[in-house]
Amino acid sequence: MAQPLRLAAGGRVDRGRTLRFTFDGRTYTGHPGDTLASALLANGVRLLGRSYKYHRPRGLYSAGAEEPSALVTLGAGARAEPNTRATQVELFDGLVARSQNAWPALGFDVSAVIGAFSRFLPAGFYYKTFMWPKSLWMTYEKVIRDAAGPVHGPRQADPDRYEQRYAHCDVLVVGAGPAGLMAALAAGRTGARVILADDQPEAGGGLLTDPAGIGGGAGLDWVRATVAALADMPEVTVLPRTTVVGYHDYNYLGALERVTDHLPPDAGGNAPRQRLWKIRAKQVVLATGAIERPLVFADNDRPGVMLAGAARTYMNRFGVLPGREMVVFTNNDGAYATALDAASHGARVQVVDLRPDPRGPLPEAAREAGIPIHAGATVCGVAGSKAVTGVRVRALSDDGKGLAGPAKSLPCSVLAMSGGWTPTVHLFSQARGKLAFSADLGAFVPAAGDPLNPNRPAGACNGSLGLDACLREGREAGLAAAHDTGHVADHPPDLPLADSLPQEPPRLLWTLPAEKAGTAGEKTQFVDLMGDVTVADVRLAEREGYASVEHLKRYTATGMGTDQGKTSNINAMAIMADARGVTIPEVGHTTFRPNYVPVAFGAVAGRSVGDLFQQARPTAMHEWHVAQGAVFEDVGDWKRPWYFPRPGETMHDAVQRECKAVRTSVGIVDASTLGKIDIQGPDAADLLNMVYTNAWSKLGIGRCRYGVMLNEHGMIFDDGVTTRLGEHHYHMTTTTGGAARVMSWLEEWLQTEWPDMRVFCTSVTEQWAVAALNGPRSRELLAGLTDIDLDPETFPFMAMKEGTVAGIPARVYRISFTGEMAYEVNVPAGYGLALWQALMDRGAAFDICPYGTETMHVLRAEKGFIIAGQDTDGTVTPHDAAMDWIVSKKKADFIGRRSLFRADTMRPGRMQLVGLLTEDPAVVLPEGAQVAERAQAGQAFAAIGHVTSSYMSPNVGRSIALAMVADGFNRTGQTLSVPTLDGRVHRAVVGGTVFFDPEGERARG
Amino acid sequence: MAEQQAPITAPIRRGPLDGRAPVTADGVSLTLPAFAGKLVLRGGSDDGAFTAAAAKVLGAGLPLAPNTAARGPRGLALWLGPTEWMVHVDADTCDALAAELTAAFAGLHAAVVDVSDYYAVMRLGGPRARDVLAKGCPLDLHPDRFDVDHCAQTRFVASAILLHQVDVGPTYDIQVRWSFADFLWTYLADAMREFTSR
Amino acid sequence: MLPIRCPWCGEREQTEFSYGGEAHIVRPTDSADLTDAEWGDYVFFRTNPRGLHYERWFHAFGCRRWFNMARDTVSGAIHGTYRPGEPRTDVPDAPRVPVAGGDGGEG
Incomplete structure (x- = not known):
């Protein structure tokens, strides 16, 4: 029989079309306009799932976002989405849903036996039962989780597309019921920029349930006319299927738009599945309505017990008789x-x-x-x-x-029940609004907003349940909100007359007497269906001292489910108040937190997934590296060639070959990623003198100098070579990873501490592509491509000249990070590839060897050159790094100088940078390995340092390492132990940090 | 020293987005404008000698109001900060203009820095360009707030951009660092997908 | 996300900015004459008030200017921003109480 409870007429469903869907493998039918919940109800399906703790049979409880009970897993495979509220799922043809927490089958649930043993699972049972022994907690947890049922997210990547977008408006109206529609209409008439968001596919709110009349006609006719009027306003944006989920400071609100969730998978074209809106609103009107309260009585969770308003919604909106x-x-x-x-x-x-x-x-x-x-x-x-x-x-x-x-x-x-209505104050409270308890309503209502978040609650969410009050408050709020953004309506909308019947006050009885006295009865009276929390649990929490509202929440899990206790919180507070013998406002309420409904991780991530998750920064020569089969290393966001393997080579083979080639002939490395800063101004040298430890006043034009930067703690944080280009003009280089940090550092000091210093710093990092030639034949190679005189007498080490290289305007710096003769050729990035190709073509005759960062690191380690951030870690002074020579003894001040004279930085025995040579020259110590004075395999040891850099050096003919070791300078010649994770203990001798060409003649040649 | 051996062909100058085919969608397109020379000018907004010297060379005053651009006979000047402007000029005249400016700034606390290759510019235009930008740019781009020849340094998702509204279309030029250009282009093209039918 | 008024660019979203710690800490120019304690006070110690806090921000994605902000560390309210060298934003009624001990939060 098709849809036995579907009414013949009425409601917002299109009976002319039939949609097929499956629930637990059985096929049912529904109509456009249905939710999964209404369609199941129409088909007479009452049992929709099992509760998570007691596995009690559960059915449909509500008709909206507050649903605590009818949770299903929607979709299948990678698209399976657990814990979806059936009341919020629009039906589409082919929809697939499964029940949850039921094993092996919904109708026969073995675990339901748990329900009979509920005395073992009272409030706080996790804490009490499984506290000891601690080591077994993992086991307990697994058992508990398995018993809780097969509610799992898919393991596959989410195939759906989620987007995000920013929006700005004068007035954001949340909720398109009578109050919200009226507010949007009033604000829209002023010309203000208005966004109206509502979680349903069509506007109307309570009018979709209540066929009350407005302005002498049907309420829904008024809705239709109002929506049409809003559509004609160019500055008004109406967002259906959009739940405002979070209200953050300064009226920054998150809203989740379910763009194509109502369509079959893949039917949405290129539109995203969902879109997270990030809305900055000058003013907000909250017209979020109210949520009906359950009554608390024995077995009030049985399938068929539902909220009275929901029952009416199913009749009037969906054409289903419950x-x-x-x-x-x-x-x-x-x-x-x-x-x-x-x-x-x-x-x-x-x-x-x-x-x-x-x-x-x-x-x-x-x-x-x-x-x-x-x-x-x-x-x-x-x-x-x-x-x-x-x-x-x-x-x-x-x-x-x-x-x-x-x-x-x-x-x-x-059984359709009503315990009265609780204003939906979640967003108001998230916006730091203060709530007050209304004894008439038996609920908390907005009392005072916070000026940080200008908003106006209107209608039911303000405690005004009558239709006439909703329209009136909505109109007033909309006009006032617009007014506060500087917009006034020439013709504000009239306030239509509405049908509203007077109502007598409710009788607020928070728990109802049970036939079974005491705990036996209370254990069947459910307060929070999602958390399986009963009156007995709340009273137990009170007896055990968890009487504050926040403790109550955590001890019993009331309100901690994905519904956040929308139907349960006020009842739980009231029962606690009764147990404590105080009033509800004395108990207070828990903090309302974003998000109002669960938000998929996909929506939080937006499009920043996969290839768009993180940018990869290529240099101007990147294509060439790719074409040559380079293996890349991520350095920050940069893609840098790590090494260039030839066919059949391992990384070790390639790096050893590259290292030899550089020191025997010539190598070329892409050094474009180094940070570069153009520094100009009459006080430029003064700036350098302050940010570097060494002296800069006497650096000649066209000369380069290495410098180390300290933070004010006296610790090394970056290094690089700076070149004087002109009288008041310098070119600074930084480490690749430090480029942005150093630029900000200079700006910070200039702007905040030394505003009178006449210096302009301009980042030029990517203006220049840099090909660095290193090796004894680099001059020979370069000579054939440049008009620059390379005579070492006139172009010595640590000098810079301008000219052309391969016909490209270039700056050539004679600086070296390998200790070899080196020329770093800088050209505008657009010519980077042309330069590189020209150098490679010309270099063929010299067996030029392109090399990557690994070889660069080996070569610099052979020379004992530090890498800031690898050999140093923010606790290393120049002295610790064996670099006393870089610190000026004459300068009265530079950043970090005073800290070098603190008792702690001068303390003997600090961690100091030393060289380590393993007794077995074939052993390459792992970087990061601990260093001990004497360690035995398998025994505990006291670490006195760690290895910072370690390589097999083909040029030294053995392994080499740098290490930070306590009192390292006084340990020269000592043999230390380096235990490694494989259980072995290596022995290594402490020495200096320079392993190759200690005189440094090769670079000067 | 050794005689220079010039390469057989003139070196090719290229940008990070060379060869990209335009991306089109309903109501929005992503294209590459012609390569422009780019100069950063540094000097004080309140330094009359500097602003006068710049105006004299450029033939138009630098935009002194924040977040604005000014078009002059020799190029487009975009406000970056109280001591900083980006000037987009015809690539062929860039070196000459830089030299003229440098000469005009002699004796002043001012600087000219060529950043032509540092940045790439892509052009997003059409009635839906705002909708595309809103997917990653937190600025309010409503025409009441951001109109023709407004500019802003801001961000699109993770990328730092210089945004300039070129016309009422609206058309936006988006300047980004070389190494970020591919990522931004890809992200924008992806953001346009919603407005394609296939 | 806070909307922050850059004194040069106007109001922008917080994601364009980076935070720079307490403002109005002047670097001693006579550091050589300072005791370790005095120097340590400059390098390491901050007021960390509960309430009104004068702090530095940097418009990293915008004009790259540093500026100062008067912000309430309890309410999050921004009382104003101003350029370096300009007088502090006057917030006569704002509480400025150093934190004594921890302040329990809610999970």
């Missing part, structure tokens, strides 16, 4: 509308009202319609476990705390 026999259980007038509507659709309806004599217009209308009303009574039991078959009803004692009189059994297939 059941042919309905009991409406209420403490207020509003739920009578559900009873009346159900009766009008032919259901047999009875009302159980906690109040002894309800006399408002709605109850009277129910009486007139012949609906039996059991006043002053409560539901005290529910029959049926996988589906409600009836309820037990008894009269309440006068104080509402006890039962009186005999029980009556009322047969029914659905």
Whole structure:
């Protein structure tokens, strides 16, 4: 039978089209306009899942974002998405959903036995049961998680596309119910930039449920006209299917738009699945409505027990009768509308009202319609476990705390309950708004906003439940919000008249008496369905001292599920208040936190995934490196050639070959990534004198100098060569990784400490492509390509000349990071590849060898040149690095100087940079290995340092290493131990840091 | 020393986006404008001698208002900061202009720095260009806030960019560092995919 | 994400900026005459107030200028930004209490 509970007419579904979907492998049908929840309900499917802790059968509880119960896994394979609220899933053809927490099958769940043993799983059971021994926790956790059911995310990459975008507006209106629509219309009329976001596919909010009239016509006609008016306003953006999930400081709000979730997979074309909006709004109008509260009575979690407003939504919006026999259980007038509507659709309806004599217009209308009303009574039991078959009803004692009189059994297939309405204050509270408890509503309502986040709650979320009040407050809020952004309407919209019936106050009884006394009864009274938290748990928390609202939350897990306790929190607080004998406001409320509904990680990541996750910075010569089969190393975001293997070579082979080639003939390395800063101004030398440890005043034009930068702690943080280009003009280089940091460092000092210094620093890092020729034949090679006189008398080591190389305007620096004769050729980056190719072509006759960063590192280590950040780590002074020579003894001041004279930096025995030569010359120590005075295999040892650099050096003919060792300078000649992770202990002798050409003649040649 | 052996052909100057085919979508396109010379000018906004010297050479005053650009007979000047401008000029005249400016700034606390190759410029244009930019740029680009010849140094996702609105189309020129150009181009092209039908 | 008013570029999103620690700490020019304690005070010690804090920010993705901000470390409220060398933003009523001990947060 197709959709047995689908009404013949009415609602917002298109009965002209049929959609097919499966739930737990069975195929059902629904219609466009359905949610998965409404379609399942139409098909009479009541049992939708099992609860996570007790595996109790669960069904549909609500019709919106607050759903604590009907959680399903949507989709399959890589697209499977667990814990999706069936009430928020728009039906599409081919939708696939599965129930959760049920093994082996939903109808027969072995684990449901757990429910019978619930005494073992009270509040805090994790802490109590599994605290000891600690080592077994991992085992316990696995058992608990497995028992909790097969709710797993897919392991495959998410195939869907998620996007993000920024948006700015004068007024953001959250919620497109009557208050929000009215606010958007009023603000839009002023010409303000307005965004109206609503989580449903169509506007209307409560009017989709309540067929109340507005302005003399149908409410939905007013909605339609208002939406059309908004569409005509160019500065108004309406975002349907968009849930505002987070309200952050200074009116920065996150909103999740479900762009194509309502379509079958791959039917959305190139549109993303979801889009995360990041909205900066000058003003916000919160029209987020209200959420109905459950009543807390025995077995109130059975499939078929649902909120009365939701039952009405299924009838009026989705054209589904929740059941042919309905009991409406209420403490207020509003739920009578559900009873009346159900009766009008032919259901047999009875009302159980906690109040002894309800006399408002709605109850009277129910009486007139012949609906039996059991006043002053409560539901005290529910029959049926996988589906409600009836309820037990008894009269309440006068104080509402006890039962009186005999029980009556009322047969029914659905119990629609209402404990009143809780304003949806989540966003208001996230915005730091203060809440106040309304005794009339039995709920917290907005009291005072925070000036950091200008907003106005309007309508139900403000505690104003009547339709007329919603429209009025929405209009006022919209106009005022726009006004505060400087926009005034010439013709503000009129306030339409609305149908609103007066209602008598609710009778607030937070827990209802159970037939079983004490804990036995309380354990069947559910407060938080998602967390399986009962009244007994809340009372236990109070007895055990977890009485504060934040403790209550964590001890019982109330409100900690993915629904964040939207239906449960206020009941839990009220029960705690009762247990403590205080008022609800004295208990207070937990902090509302983003996000309002769960947000997929994909939406958080946006498009910054895969190749777009992180940029890879190529140099101007990158193509050549790729074509030559370079293996790349990531240096920051840069892609630098690591080594250039020839066919059949290992990395070791390639690096050894490259290292030999450089020292025997000529090698070429792409040094483009070094940071470069153009420094100009009459005080440029003064700046250099302050940021470097050595003296710069006497550097000649066209001459280069190496410098080390310290932070104010006296520790090395970068180094490089700076060249004087002109009278007041310098070219600074930095390490690759330090480029941005050094640039900011110079700017910081110039702007904040020395604003009178006349210096301009301009980054030129990528203006220049740099090909560095290193090796004894580098001059010979370069000579054939340049008009620069390379005579070492006029172009010595540490000098710079300008000219052309391969016909390209170039600056050539005679600086060396290998200790070889070297020429670093700088050309505008656009010519980088041309330069490189010309050098390679010309270099063929010299057996030129392109080399990468690994060979560069070996060669510099042979020379004992440090790499800031590898051999130093932010705790190393120039003295520690055996670089006393770089520190001027004459300069009165430079950054970090004073710290070099602190007691600690002058302390003997500091970690100091030394060379290490292993006793076995074939052993290459692992970088990072600990160094000990004497260590035995397999035994504990005291580390006195660590290896910072370590390589097999073909030029020295053995392995070499640098290490930071405590009191290293005084250990020359000592043999130390280096235990490695493979269990071996190597022995190595301490020595100097220069392993090759200690006189340094090769670079000067 | 040794005689120079000039290469057989003139060296080729290239940019990081050379050879990229334009990317088009409904209402937005991503293209490469002609290569421009780029000079950074440094000097004080409040240094009258500097601004006058610059104006004299450029034939138009530097834009002194933050976030604005000014077009002159010799190029486009974009405000970068209170002591910094980016000048886009015809590539062929860049060296000459730099020399003229350097000469005009003699004796002043000012600087001219050629950054022609440091940066690449890509052009995003069309009615949906704003929607594409909004996917990664936090600026409010509503025409009331950001209009023709407004410019801003800002970011698109992880990339630092210099954004300049060229016309009401709107068309934007987006300047980015050489090594970031490929990534930004790829990201923008990806952001345009929503507006393609296939 | 805070909207931050760069004194030169105007209001921009926080992701364009980087934080630079406490403002108005003047580097001693007579460091050679300072005791280790006095120098250490400059290098290592900051006021870390609960309440009004004068701090430095850097418009890293924008004009690359450093500037100062008066910000409340409790509320997050930004009372104003101003250029180096300009007088502090006057915030007469803002509390400025050094933190004593930890301040428990919520999980």
